[in-house]
Amino acid sequence: MARKFFVGGNWKCNGTVEEVKKIVTTLSEAEVPSEDVVEVVISPPFLFLPLVKTLLRPDFSVAAQNCWVRKGGAFTGEVSAEMLVNLGIPWVILGHSERRLLLNESNDFVGDKVAYALSQGLKVIACVGETLEQRESGATMAVVAAQTKAIAERIPHWSNIVLAYEPVWAIGTGKVATPAQAQEVHSELRKWLHVNVDAAVAASTRIIYGGSVNGANCKELAAQPDVDGFLVGGASLKPEFIDIIKSATVKTSA
Numbered sequence: 001m002a003r004k005f006f007v008g009g010n011w012k013c014n015g016t017v018e019e020v021k022k023i024v025t026t027l028s029e030a031e032v033p034s035e036d037v038v039e040v041v042i043s044p045p046f047l048f049l050p051l052v053k054t055l056l057r058p059d060f061s062v063a064a065q066n067c068w069v070r071k072g073g074a075f076t077g078e079v080s081a082e083m084l085v086n087l088g089i090p091w092v093i094l095g096h097s098e099r100r101l102l103l104n105e106s107n108d109f110v111g112d113k114v115a116y117a118l119s120q121g122l123k124v125i126a127c128v129g130e131t132l133e134q135r136e137s138g139a140t141m142a143v144v145a146a147q148t149k150a151i152a153e154r155i156p157h158w159s160n161i162v163l164a165y166e167p168v169w170a171i172g173t174g175k176v177a178t179p180a181q182a183q184e185v186h187s188e189l190r191k192w193l194h195v196n197v198d199a200a201v202a203a204s205t206r207i208i209y210g211g212s213v214n215g216a217n218c219k220e221l222a223a224q225p226d227v228d229g230f231l232v233g234g235a236s237l238k239p240e241f242i243d244i245i246k247s248a249t250v251k252t253s254a
């Protein structure tokens, strides 16, 4: 079963109304491969979600960058999964390393969030990845397996999950993982799913790469057999995001 190429644009905590309108216009005018070839999901900050959703071309969709771990209520400053559903936001990014590391989100907390978001009908881009220290000490697979396990043991199915491998040392650093480094972890993650979930989930789950992806390095990464797309930060705010979307054709021409 073919895994449709997936390109997510994580705008993180960036943008003004004027900038948002400009980026969305650039995306709308771009010629990109059809929805059959690539799924594109844009993730602006919460405040801009309704604006982006209204202006965005119909073949692209939107994601929130986080949501509360359980049902909404007396949780000042949080946004609930129910609210995202109510606004017609189909996707949410959970477990991004910036939240794990800067806001101390633990594996269990992220697992609980993923399970709750799925239970409300959201689709989830679940992020995993090791720090430089963990990579250098040889702990990469143990770290990403533990992060994935905390999700796997809480969810009833994987059909609405995209797994994003984002090595922390490659995020916003300009230091991209080599295609071989990305392929190695993606292939190990797929094996992990095979052993710990099942063969069908391993074969069908999209595992995307994030960390300094840009217009120049995307094709070589996309050509790796277990790289099913990208989660893009900095370059998703620039016109080169369109080139990254187009790298989906590497798979169809292979």
Ligand SMILES: O=C(CO)COP(=O)(O)O
Pocket: 010, 096, 166, 170, 171, 172, 173, 174, 210, 211, 212, 213, 231, 232, 233, 234, 235
């Ligand atoms: O964190 C990322 C996407 O979620 C990657 O960010 P950069 O593409 O800016 O390295």
